[in-house]
Amino acid sequence: MEQREFIVEQETAGQRIDCFLSGEDTGLSRSALQALVAEGHVQCNGKAVAKSLKLKAGDTVLLEIPDAKPIEAVPQDIPLDIVYEDAHLLVVNKPKGMVVHPAPGNPDGTLVNALLWHCKGSLSGIGGEIRPGIVHRIDKDTSGLLVVAKDDATHIGLSQQMAVHSVERAYQTVVYGGFAQDEGFVEANLGRSKTDRKKMAVVQKNGKHAVTHYKTVEVFKNEASLVKCNLETGRTHQIRVHMARLGCNLI
Numbered sequence: 001m002e003q004r005e006f007i008v009e010q011e012t013a014g015q016r017i018d019c020f021l022s023g024e025d026t027g028l029s030r031s032a033l034q035a036l037v038a039e040g041h042v043q044c045n046g047k048a049v050a051k052s053l054k055l056k057a058g059d060t061v062l063l064e065i066p067d068a069k070p071i072e073a074v075p076q077d078i079p080l081d082i083v084y085e086d087a088h089l090l091v092v093n094k095p096k097g098m099v100v101h102p103a104p105g106n107p108d109g110t111l112v113n114a115l116l117w118h119c120k121g122s123l124s125g126i127g128g129e130i131r132p133g134i135v136h137r138i139d140k141d142t143s144g145l146l147v148v149a150k151d152d153a154t155h156i157g158l159s160q161q162m163a164v165h166s167v168e169r170a171y172q173t174v175v176y177g178g179f180a181q182d183e184g185f186v187e188a189n190l191g192r193s194k195t196d197r198k199k200m201a202v203v204q205k206n207g208k209h210a211v212t213h214y215k216t217v218e219v220f221k222n223e224a225s226l227v228k229c230n231l232e233t234g235r236t237h238q239i240r241v242h243m244a245r246l247g248c249n250l251i
Contacts, residue, residue: 001064001065001066001067002064002065002067003062003063003064003065004024004026004062004063004065005060005061005062005063006020006021006024006060006061006063007058007059007060007061007206008020008055008056008057008058008059008060008061009057009205009206010057011194012055013055013056013057014054014055014056015054015055016051016052016053016054016055017037017042017044017049017051017053017054017055017061018030018033018034018037018051020055020061021033021042021061021063023192023198024192025191025192025236026063026065028065033063034051036063036064036065036066037049037050037051038051041063041064041065041066042061042062042063042064043061043062044059044060044061044062045059045060046060046062072129073101073102073108073110073112073113073116073129073130073132074108074113074116075113075116075117075120075121076108076109076113076114076116076117077114077117078109078113078114078117079114080092080111080114080115080118081093081095082118083145087150088149088150088151088153088154089147089148089149089150089154089158090119090147090148090150091145091146091147091148092111092115092145092146092148093143093144093145094111094138094142094143094144094145094146095143096140096141096142096143097140097141098110098111098140099111099140100112100131100134100137100138100140100146101127101130101131101134101137102130103130111134111146112130112131112132112133112134115132115133115148116132119133119150122150122151123148123149123150124149124150124151124152124154124155125152126149126152126155126156127155133148133149133150133155134146134148135147135148135149135155135158135159135162136162136169142171144171165232168230169230169231170228170229170230171228171229171230171231171239172217172226172227172228172229173226173227173229173239173243173250173251174224174225174226174227174250174251175224175225175227175243175248175249175250175251176222176223176224176225176248176249176250176251177223177225177246177247177248177249178219178223178225178247178248179214179216179225179246179247179248180246182215182216183213183214183215183216184213184214185211185212185213185214186211186212186214186242186245186246187209187210187211188202188210188241188242188245189202189203189204189207189208189209189210190202190203190207190208190210190235190236190237190238190241191203191205191206191207191208199237200235200236200237200238200240200241201241202241202242202245208233208235209233210231210232210233210235210238210241210242211231211232211233212229212230212231212232212238212239212242213229213230213231213232214227214228214229214230214242214243214246215227215228224251225248227243227248
């Protein structure tokens, strides 16, 4: 069971506890959070609460997230764009719109379902039944290359390389707006926006450290630019928020 603790700030004081939690980075829907409150998995200042509780600044909220029930990943004959493959690993070009592994709301049609069909069960087991062979992920709406391990030794080796950044992971994006410099980096903590809790933003408190290195590859006539980004950290919507910090919007 996972536990997460949140401190209520002045900006969010007065909200109902389920509304407050739905604005935090929990990965859960509001209905799922309401169910956890009803089941006694949410405490405020050490006491179980009702979903009608309105919070005060300085309150400490503890959220318990029970272990997820396993979702059986079944092989599915889904076409894959494989750019490299050998006996130990493969590199697949994940299209925009495809989820990497099964999860509530996306039980099938994922990259894992397609990999199980393609590899006939020959995938690393380190990721468990839900994420066999998956060494790293990218968002549903991001396209790009993913490395998939076929055996445990390869999985461990790839994970270690990514942990020490000996493997370079680069992203390309098109942005509208110019840069003061053709290349540089942004170092700014990311967290939930104070004005729209469903969005990520640069924050001064309770944020997560994030660093993006960027380099302009090509500038177009309509003030759009093709930019290469290297991330030292992998945060939700990191590139979008950091580009906005520089005065540019993703197209």
